[in-house]
Amino acid sequence: MLEALIAITLLALVFGAILGYAAIKYKVEGNPIADQVEALLPQTQCGQCGHPGCRPYAEAIANGEAINKCPPGGDETVVKIADLLGVEAIPLDEAAVKEDDRKKVAFIVEDACIGCTKCIQACPVDAIMGANKHMHTVISKECTGCELCVAPCPTDCIEMRPVPTTTKNWDWKLNQIDVAIIEESK
């Protein structure tokens, strides 16, 4: 009886010490779920989800917020997050559904730009070039299409233009080109 108690106590102490050590040594910094969710978000930093950026929304999702509030990510992102978290994929928030889901980037109508730098301050990814009283322009390659620059413009000279389709990003349409099947040789 006593031997058993001693043995169990010793074991408990040893494993407790190991666990305690491991908890300190391998402590996970931050929230790994938030990190994983953030990796799935489109990083437009647009705030359409009601959070000031993708990271805060990822953290909110990790804390149980609805996963369907990201319009730039669309249904694909919702499905991915649902897969990650093991929850039911829900359709995109009705208020977030866009009529036109093509990717758009900002474009500055140069005739109307007065060089106020307000859009530059609003751009979360530094994709607008320009200086005070000089014309601004959008580096369309870097633009995430978050539309944050549209509202601050005092002359409404920023438009969201869809990214043109080229042969490089063209999506093969089913049945547009069929493979002609020819008879097998006898």
Added chain:
Amino acid sequence: MVAWLEKIKQGFTWNYKGGVHPSTNKQNINCDKPETIDNPEVISIPVQQHIGSAGKLLVKVGDKVLRAQALTESQFFQAPPVHASCSGEVIAIEPRITAHASAIPELSVVIKVDKTQQDVVLPAALEGEQLTTENICQRVHQSGISGMGGAGFPTALKITPHKALDVLIINGAECEPYISADDCLMRNYAAEIIEGVALLQKVLQPAITIVAVEDDKPEAINALKENTNDSISIRSIPTKYPSGGEKQLIQVLTGKEVGAKQLPIDLGMLVQNVGTAYAIHRAVTHGEPLISRIVTLAGDLVATPSNYWVPVGTRVEDVIANKLQAASETPTIMGGSMMGFMLPSNQAPIVKTTNCLIVNHPQAAQKESPCIRCGECAQACPMGLLPQQLYWFAQGDELNKARDFNIMDCIECGACAFVCPSEISLVQHYRTAKAKIKAEDIAQKEADVAKLRFDARQARLENDKLERKAKHQQAALRRQAQTQTQADDKPDPVAAALARVKKAKSEAPTAKQTDTGEWVPDNQAAIAQREARKAQKRKQQESSSAKATSNPAVAAAIARAKAKAKKESTTSDELDSTTHSDTKTSANPAVAAAIARAKAKKLASEQQVTTEEANNAEPEEPVKSSANPAVAAAIARAKAKKLASEQQVSTEEANKAKPEEPVKSSANPAVAAAIARAKAKKLASEQQVTTEEATNAEPEEPVKSSANPAVAAAIARAKAKKAAAASSESPDDTEISKDENPQVRADKPKKVNPAVAAAVARAKAKKIAEQKQREENESNDNN
């Protein structure tokens, strides 16, 4: 290793799993010395016909160009230039339809052919000492040679040696039905091909060089064997589709499998097409760039299926003109029948990679039956994939699973579709899925870049903030130190001044004599007194402001802000006054426009303030009576909307009544546009303000603060959108009632699409107008 190479040398061939044996349909195609197609009147040469990037344009519209003249240039091997394949005049440089299934136009140089066919002065042949690796690579690049087997990889880039090469393979397998362009080339130009291969050997120094030809081309094999030398072995390989694929050919000749994400060069091997070898020979020993190629014209409707030399850029309609039995309604197939694609238009040009055109009778559309899981496709797949699984994943959009089953390794050879008893166009499904996966990858890459840039920006802003803080702190310290030293060095100015006054009072006379001898009243005492008073006051002020803000930096900032405000008000006043006088006289429309815009903006903001006040003031009454924030918000919204529409009308009226407004008398459309823009903007922001107010009024909505005002605005917008959506769900009521139902929101008189509501919240005046129109229509309909 040595044993392996020895085995290859001895002519051992391996086999790969899968593959099919379609009828080749090549028997009746004429492979004699090809005629040249020389009837085109207009050619259009896409500036990019290869994988990589396009070069810089060298010509402009109106230029006369000679045959073989370079149209683009680049010093980078990934951008081989394109050349004029006929002499003539450049009549356009614009996006034109190109040899791609999408029918998307790409930038092309359009040349009107003048029939003189005068050549530009060609560079001299490289001979003897000049035949260095560098020279040959440079010449190959300048001649615009890119892989002619189909993919169009820039050849100079591929042959630049960067790794020891064991086996150089020259691909003459040409396994696809109908295509016999390489066969024709090998039969008629075997000596040139062998010379081209010898040049490649010189550059790449391979241990073994093999020219592989399928055994259904005995003439080609004989021709090559007659011209070959000891170092180049001509190998006949069994006919099987797709042995001409790079990875399959390597497997047949060396028994090694090129892994996923591997390149042949990783295994010490390199594959070049026979056409490319021929082009290299022409470029190096004749200085001739790649401006024409052999194209097979075949198919049921072609009178005499044959091979032709076709200048690059010739339109398909010019190639098939007068060569068909009957006018064809079916689209031409570019490439072979297995991997080719239907051209959306016969206006598309022949490019460097075009090897075949097929014109067939119209075929009845294939009827796909359901997959019966027979597994034939898995046995036919030369890449060892599971086509039926990939088909399910592609259909179900399960891209990750498709990726896990290596859909990206699919070479789109079509063997699976060929054997499918259900006649499913499997390859189309894979192409679609692959395009989606690629798009996903690009999106992921973009997201990563955006994240990096966002983080960098955040770090920069944070850094700026810290720096500013440090600077302010330093400035404060400096000021403190200064006052300290002043205090230490000199006695207190107040005390000193007082002492001076006392001294003066006690001893000074009331008048003194100047140097000139005049007597003047001595007001030194008064001056000293004034100084003392001033000093005291200054000190008092200093201490009081220090007390109030307890931070000199803040005080300074306040002072700055005040000064700025003052300045602004004055400048805007000035602007205002100048606008009246200048708009009429200003000769520069841009200046006038800018002034007008500024004025309009100011006007707008003024108006906005008043309307906001009105908005704030007006809803108070119903708020009192209903005592419900939601109802109040709804009322506010309704009012704002009414106001907005009124404003809209007034704007329109104002637009109509142009001559009455002094600014618009400048007769400059830019001014009018600017005013309209400013007005629209004002309207928009007004609407937004009210919706935001409405949202804020809802107590359950937590307002999150954000460092970026734009983000905050976007959040507000999102919330407003949500609110709008919610309100549209609630029962409609046009009357604002003070009754007991607190849930009633008298928002819109009609059922509103939430997306439209969102657009309203996004505050585009245009959209407001549209909505109004629609509402009117609806009410008309209802009436």
